[in-house]
Amino acid sequence: MATSLSKPDRTLDQRGLLCPLPVINVNKAIQEISSGQVLEVLATDPGSKPDFDAWSKSRGHRIISVVEEQGPPKVYRFLIQRSK
């Protein structure tokens, strides 16, 4: 079972990219891991949090945790678990 301490199965670095590229790339990457596995995403787009939240709700994937690392630039570190 995944917890907030889950080790990611894959990491996707989206730092420096702007909307909509991080969401498009994450949507591709999550289809390349198996359901239940965890994708770690690093992003600097200032809209990352609400955008990933909206995307995960539409697609049914679960955001396990978001950590903001103070910058500059501020980095958002997401752990996202693929549903089915």
Place this chain on the structure above:
Amino acid sequence: MVLAAEQVQEAAKQGFKKKLVIVVSKGTIDMLYPAFVLATTAPAMGMEVDLYFTFWGLKVLTKKGVKSVKIGSVGNPGLPLPNLMGILPGMTAMATNMMKKRIEKYWPSVPNMIKMVKESGGRIHACSPTMGFMGVEEKDLIPEVDGIVGASTFLRWASDPETVTLFI
């Protein structure tokens, strides 16, 4: 990667709209990118996409026009230059180069955005009357165009209660 039918159904099950239709009526950078950003994101959100290119938007679907997208410098208050300067010769070219350089640092070019829409299963349509009065023939269109349609087809798509329709 084409959207699987079950993914579209999943979005609909939640009671959210599952299709996006955009009328792309302008052919300048500042009007095209908002349309392409939404059109490339929608499949990632589980939505189907149909783009309807009309008037100046249609020019972008021609083999010649797709390579020469510009930004208008006249009557464009968002540009970082005094508004009246926009009418000076060379200003459109200058503003275009400046914006293109900035934008393409972060986003794919317009031709690549069109490819992205297609790769994610989106469909691209040319407006039939615009082709008529602009003298654009089928052979002038880029191969990414899925079809040539008119107002009735558009209204049929837009009348679908599961569709979000935008005019840009």
